[in-house]
Amino acid sequence: MILRMRLQPEALGSGLTSQRVRDRLVERLREGAPYGEGIRDERVLNAIRTVPRHLFVDEALATRAYEDTALPIGHGQTISQPWVVARMTEALLDAPTPPAKVLEIGTGSGYQAAILAALGLEVHTVERIGELLRTARKRFRQLGLNVRSKHDDGRIGWPENGPFDAIVVTAAAPALVEALTAQLAPGGTLVAPVGAGAGQALLRLRKGADGTIEQRNLGAVTFVPLLSGMVD
Ligand code: SAH
8 A cells, every 4th residue: 555655764763753652642543532532444554554754744753753742843834743644634534425626725735635645645736935835745655656746726726636535724814714625526535624713613515426415513623824926
């Protein structure tokens, strides 16, 4: 299931970035508390065990990469908390037909995209901050991960490459973005934080074969805002 990951010595890590530390994070995610429900999907836990999160943050923060916490990645943005990444990925995989092609809005560090790619999904990701995207692309190359990416305002999605079996939005909008729901294939699943400030909820949308939408609230979350326009 884990595809084409090239793990060189620095990816394997040492001390606080070692495989042992990554394994301990996986055990905490499995238990869940105090953050929320335990993560059950072994495919997701395996991906977390495999992808070296310490390579997705600044070297100065690498020793904190396996704490279950969001960390700053510059430009006022954060790499999401591992439990949240795991929960969203689990929600995307838990579909009647397993997804093959996925769109992520908000590449950030590239970690969520790398987890999806490690699961063997065809990943398309969009980021509005050019510098974050360039750094994420280096990481994909370094790890041999095949991720298609675009520097753009993700609120328009990626219509030329759609429709997608799964869409994950990693920044919060006040309401669901119509253009993204439209790029979801019949039978597809969209996971997105919706709401302003402290009142965000993680929503899961399922599009039926007839185009009808079924919505479920997966619980309270805190994401950076989905902003408009692009920056270098
Ligand atoms: N998935 C990321 C999380 C990064 S935080 C990770 O694993 O690290 C959310 C990201 O969404 C930020 O990088 C932010 O710049 C980006 N973002 C916010 N609004 C956006 C928009 N309209 N289009 C694309 N990306 C956006």
